[in-house]
Amino acid sequence: MTKAYDFNWQRPIPEALLKGCIFDRWEEEKEQVVYEPNALFRVDEYGFFIYWNSDGRDGQVLELSQVNDIRAGGIPKDVRLLAELSSKHRYGLDEVSLTICSGTDMVNINYTHVVCPDPDTAKIWQAGLRSITNNIKANNVCPATCLEKHWIKLGFLVDPDGKLPVRRIAQTFASGKTEKLVYQCIGDVGLPSGKNDVIEPQEFTLEKFQELYQRVCPRNDIEELFNTITEGKTDYISLKQLITFLNEKQRDPRLNEILHPFYDERRVREIVAAHETNPENIKEGRLSQGGLVRYLMSDENAPVFLDRLDMYMEMDQPLSHYYINSSHNTYLTGRQFGGKSSVEMYRQVLLAGCSAELTVQAHFLQALLQAVSAYLVLEASSKRSPRPSDDDDDDGDDDGGRCVELDCWDGKGEDEEPIITHGKAMCTDILFKDVIYAIRDCAFVTSDYPVILSFENHCCKKQQYKLAKYCLDIFGDLLLTEPLPNYPMTDWLVLLKTDGNLRGRSQGPGPRQPLAQPQRSQAQILIKNKRLKPEDEKRELELWRKGQLQNDDDDEEKEDASVTIIAPSEEGEGEIIEPSSPTQENPGSKKKKVEAQLEEQLAMAHYQYTGATVHVHPVLSSLVNYAQPVKFQGFEVADERAIHFNMSSFAETAALGCLKSQAIEFVKYPPH
Structure with missing residues (x-):
């Protein structure tokens, strides 16, 4: 970076987590039950890992960058384990248990359960772990920090005697390298190199690990670069050569020269001082080959703009000025046909979707096609893989979002509980109410920005009332049921029909009514669903209260x-x-x-x-406010009406057509 930037990626670690505590750990995987009593759990000083060890067992580590949630509670299904834990602890297991959810994607989640000594400890650890997980900055540290992180991890994987097995180190470099080469390199750096040997932790220094890394994984390309810069004449890069290299090769020529000036002698000497170890070279402003490697692996050469990982945008614009990452078919863990639906997907999407540091979606067209009337900014989790488009079969991984989709259908059971599934696509069903509980629990764990629930409503009126009732009862005050103060839902124009054409008439003086800013609706849940006309909604609500509302569903109107x-x-x-x-198939x-x-x-x-x-229950209709879907009648009509809480969906071909023919109007849409 042409300007020095202090990349502070660390979050403060609560003292209780550094000190550690004794927990009982258990895991259940299919028929296998793992139980480890009296394990000492701690978090390292950087917040990279939660690690633990117990008598007679090797140390174990869980990477916090892969931890997405820490949930209260957790009861084992195994009867014997349940009996043992219940008899050992004087508190109810739900009061003292935590479930640590981790995984490299949103579908394959591992659950590590711990039982704390008392409820207060459980609350401290849950809050503490949540405060240091979902750290986007920590997921974007430089290669040099990643190398140090791996060295720290190896230091926790000691045997019961507190020594580091050589085989653990060898396993680190197993991918693409012969076992013989790895063990030979371990011996070359002066460490025990037998398969069954162990190393004293104090002997396995960071410098030793870095030297081992360079021997096992030599960077011949950097050596070639070094020789090109020096023309093979010296074992260092001179100050003049380094300035030329940084300005002509490293600096992005697209950058503004005022905001990102060229490298000068003062800035280059700062770089040399930070990455060179030879005092003579530092004095002369020269960089050795080792210094060049350290420089290239540092934050100076991050592949992303590190300052963009902070909140750097103004958040005082109307909601419609921002993009949202809208999650399509949120409930699916796999294919759209014959796939599995899971409540857990809603948790994962919301946990990964946004955090205190916001990033605008860079790809305008993708955001445009997904939610052209988007309402907020969201941050994509750098450790998650985006879901393919709607036309793809494999929908397994979903990028996190602040807008999730609920495909609601009538339940077929005796209790007639509404379900969420992919229509009649042979996907499994999940209960609507279970999804609402999951959204309530995870909507605002990593972000306070509002969440939009996009209902695709196929339910009869009777079950639509259940949808509304569950939202009211479970969400409580989290559900935005009334317009915000100072942001009323009044139409700017009264639409008149004259000679078959729409005409507009102003309701009064003043500017167009904008949507609220993102921070004005923090920690609020909005429902996107068709809303009845005000007079129809009022009339049907009165009929419903009198018990006279007819269930006049007509499946032909869709x-x-x-x-x-x-x-x-x-x-x-x-x-x-x-x-x-699903039925079991003969393999x-x-x-x-x-x-x-x-x-x-x-x-x-x-x-x-x-x-x-299109037949909406009036109670459900009354819960819809700032996210009202309407049929798109053209940009001119939308601009004339200027109803800030209306939004429309576009088919991909239609959106591309509008983008080609009316790009400026599309950028300005929706009105605010």
């Missing part, structure tokens, strides 16, 4: 696309394929697999789309 699968019958006519519960039956694949391909080829119902 809006918004959702999937229904039609397969041709033997007579050549289409028939609906209803979702079915040895190749014929069944082929038939299943053919059936799936046939069904996918006959996708037909049915939309969400």
